[in-house]
Amino acid sequence: MCELLGMSANVPTDIHFSFTGLMQRGGRTGPHKDGWGIAFYEGRGLRLFQDPVASCESEVAKMVQHYLIKSNVVIGHIRHANVGKVALVNTHPFVRELWGQHWCFAHNGQLADFEPARSFYRPVGDTDSEAAFCDLLNRIRSDFPERVAAEDLLPHLLDACSTYRAKGVFNCLLSNGEWLFSFCSTKLAQITRRAPFGPAQLKDAELTVDFTAETTPNDVVTVLATEPLTDNEQWDIHQSGEWTLWRLGECVARGQVA
Amino acid sequence: MCELLGMSANVPTDIHFSFTGLMQRGGRTGPHKDGWGIAFYEGRGLRLFQDPVASCESEVAKMVQHYLIKSNVVIGHIRHANVGKVALVNTHPFVRELWGQHWCFAHNGQLADFEPARSFYRPVGDTDSEAAFCDLLNRIRSDFPERVAAEDLLPHLLDACSTYRAKGVFNCLLSNGEWLFSFCSTKLAQITRRAPFGPAQLKDAELTVDFTAETTPNDVVTVLATEPLTDNEQWDIHQSGEWTLWRLGECVARGQVA
Numbered sequence: 001m002c003e004l005l006g007m008s009a010n011v012p013t014d015i016h017f018s019f020t021g022l023m024q025r026g027g028r029t030g031p032h033k034d035g036w037g038i039a040f041y042e043g044r045g046l047r048l049f050q051d052p053v054a055s056c057e058s059e060v061a062k063m064v065q066h067y068l069i070k071s072n073v074v075i076g077h078i079r080h081a082n083v084g085k086v087a088l089v090n091t092h093p094f095v096r097e098l099w100g101q102h103w104c105f106a107h108n109g110q111l112a113d114f115e116p117a118r119s120f121y122r123p124v125g126d127t128d129s130e131a132a133f134c135d136l137l138n139r140i141r142s143d144f145p146e147r148v149a150a151e152d153l154l155p156h157l158l159d160a161c162s163t164y165r166a167k168g169v170f171n172c173l174l175s176n177g178e179w180l181f182s183f184c185s186t187k188l189a190q191i192t193r194r195a196p197f198g199p200a201q202l203k204d205a206e207l208t209v210d211f212t213a214e215t216t217p218n219d220v221v222t223v224l225a226t227e228p229l230t231d232n233e234q235w236d237i238h239q240s241g242e243w244t245l246w247r248l249g250e251c252v253a254r255g256q257v258a
Numbered sequence: 259m260c261e262l263l264g265m266s267a268n269v270p271t272d273i274h275f276s277f278t279g280l281m282q283r284g285g286r287t288g289p290h291k292d293g294w295g296i297a298f299y300e301g302r303g304l305r306l307f308q309d310p311v312a313s314c315e316s317e318v319a320k321m322v323q324h325y326l327i328k329s330n331v332v333i334g335h336i337r338h339a340n341v342g343k344v345a346l347v348n349t350h351p352f353v354r355e356l357w358g359q360h361w362c363f364a365h366n367g368q369l370a371d372f373e374p375a376r377s378f379y380r381p382v383g384d385t386d387s388e389a390a391f392c393d394l395l396n397r398i399r400s401d402f403p404e405r406v407a408a409e410d411l412l413p414h415l416l417d418a419c420s421t422y423r424a425k426g427v428f429n430c431l432l433s434n435g436e437w438l439f440s441f442c443s444t445k446l447a448q449i450t451r452r453a454p455f456g457p458a459q460l461k462d463a464e465l466t467v468d469f470t471a472e473t474t475p476n477d478v479v480t481v482l483a484t485e486p487l488t489d490n491e492q493w494d495i496h497q498s499g500e501w502t503l504w505r506l507g508e509c510v511a512r513g514q515v516a
Contacts, residue, residue, distance in 0.1 A: 045346030088303030100380035
C-alpha cells in the first residue's frame with residue numbers, strides 16, 4: 001500500500017511540514033521505499049518532482065524540502081510497489097492534459113482484473129493506477145469533450161470511482177488545478193486548519209510547527225493524507241465510499257457512495 | 259529568442275557540462291532570463307525540471323547541476339519571453355502523452371498569425387510554442403492513431419515543421435524517448451563526441467572537462483545547441499531547413515527541406 005498527500009489552500013502555501021512527515025514514511029517510519037512524487041500547481045502550471053528511490057534517501061526530496069514551494073493545490077504520493085516494477089515511469093502522481101488543463105492523479109490501493117478499453121489516454125508505465133487514471137480521463141473526455149464545472153463532472157467521477165473500487169482498493173486524489181477531489185475506499189484522513197491556528201506536532205519526525213507564526217488570520221488550508229500526519233490535532237477520518245471536493249481550502253461538496 | 263539544448267547518447271550520460279554552459283546564458287552571459295527547463299528520459303519515464311526565473315539564479319537549476327542525472331535523451335531550454343508572460347505554464351519543454359509515450363518538445367523562435375484548429379491536444383499556457391507542439395501532435399495522431407517508426411513519421415513531421423517555419427522562426431527539438439529530432443529554421447549547432455575523446459572548454463564559464471576520464475571507448479554522445487557551447491571543438495552548424503534524427507547518439511537520418 002502507498003500513502004497519499006493532498007493540499008487545497010486559499011493562499012499559496014508551502015507544504016514543507018506535511019511533506020517532511022510523509023517523507024519519513026518512505027523507508028524510515030514506513031515501508032514505502034519504492035519511490036515518491038509530489039506535484040505543485042503554480043497558476044495553471046504544474047511542477048512535478050519524482051524519484052524512484054526511498055524518499056528518506058532522495059536527493060530530489062531534500063531539495064523539495066529546502067526549497068519552499070508555495071502552491072494552492074498539491075498532490076503527493078509515496079510508493080510501496082505492488083503492480084509495476086520500481087521505476088520513474090511507475091511513480092505517482094501521473095499527469096495528463098485535458099481541456100487545456102494539467103490533470104494530476106495519485107492512487108493508493110490495487111485493482112484486480114482491471115483491463116480498461118484502449119482509448120485516447122494510454123498508460124506509459126505498467127501500474128494499475130496509471131491505467132485507472134487514463135480510463136477516468138477517457139470517460140470524462142468521452143462524456144464532456146469541452147470543459148465543465150466540477151459540480152457537473154461529479155456524478156461521472158463518482159460512477160468511475162465506484163467501478164474501480166469494486167475491483168479492489170481505490171483511494172485517490174485528483175485535481176485539475178482549480179479543485180481537489182478525494183475518494184476513500186479504505187483509508188483517508190483530512191484536516192482543515194484555519195484561525196485560530198495552533199501548534200502541530202508530526203507523528204513521524206521530531207518536528208513541531210506553530211502555524212500562528214506562518215499564517216494570516218484569513219488562511220484556510222486543508223490537508224488530506226492516508227493517515228493523520230500529526231498526533232495533537234483532530235483529523236477527520238473518511239469512511240469507505242466517502243468523497244470530497246475542495247476549492248481554495250474549503251469543502252464545496254462531499255458525500256458517500258454506497 | 260531562446261536557446262535550445264538536446265542530447266542523444268548510447269549510454270546514460272550526464273549533461274552536467276553542457277547544462278552548466280547553457281545556464282550561464284540564462285541571465286549571465288545571455289539575456290534569456292525568463293525561465294528555463296530541462297527534461298531527462300529515464301527509461302520510458304521522464305523527469306522535468308523547470309523554473310520561471312533566470313537559470314543563473316534558480317535553486318532548482320543548482321540542484322539539477324549538483325545531482326548528476328544520467329539519461330539517453332535530454333531536451334533543455336532557456337527562455338527569453340516574447341509570446342506569453344513569464345510563468346511556469348509558459349516554460350519549455352512541454353510534455354504530452356501520445357501512443358503511451360511521453361513526448362517532449364522545445365522551441366526557439368516565434369510564429370506570426372498562428373491559429374491552429376482546436377483539437378485534442380490543447381495548450382495550457384499562452385505561448386505560440388506550446389500551440390505548435392499541440393498542433394504537431396494533433397496532426398500525428400490524426401495521421402497515425404497507432405504507433406509507427408520514426409522513419410514513417412518523418413515526412414509528416416517535416417511537412418508540419420515546414421508549415422511552422424513559413425510563419426516565422428521555428429528551431430525545435432522533439433523526442434518520444436526513443437529518438438531525438440531536430441529542425442533548424444535559423445540557428446542550431448551539433449557535435450558528436452566519440453573516442454578518442456579529448457578536453458572541452460566551455461565558452462560561457464571557466465570550466466573544462468576531459469571527456470577521456472568520463473567515458474568508455476564505446477560511448478557516443480551527440481549534443482545539439484542553438485550556438486556551440488565550447489570554443490575548442492568543431493561544431494556542425496545546421497543550415498536553414500536542415501533536420502536530423504538521432505538514436506543512441508548516432509544520426510539515423512538527416513536532410514534539408516527547401
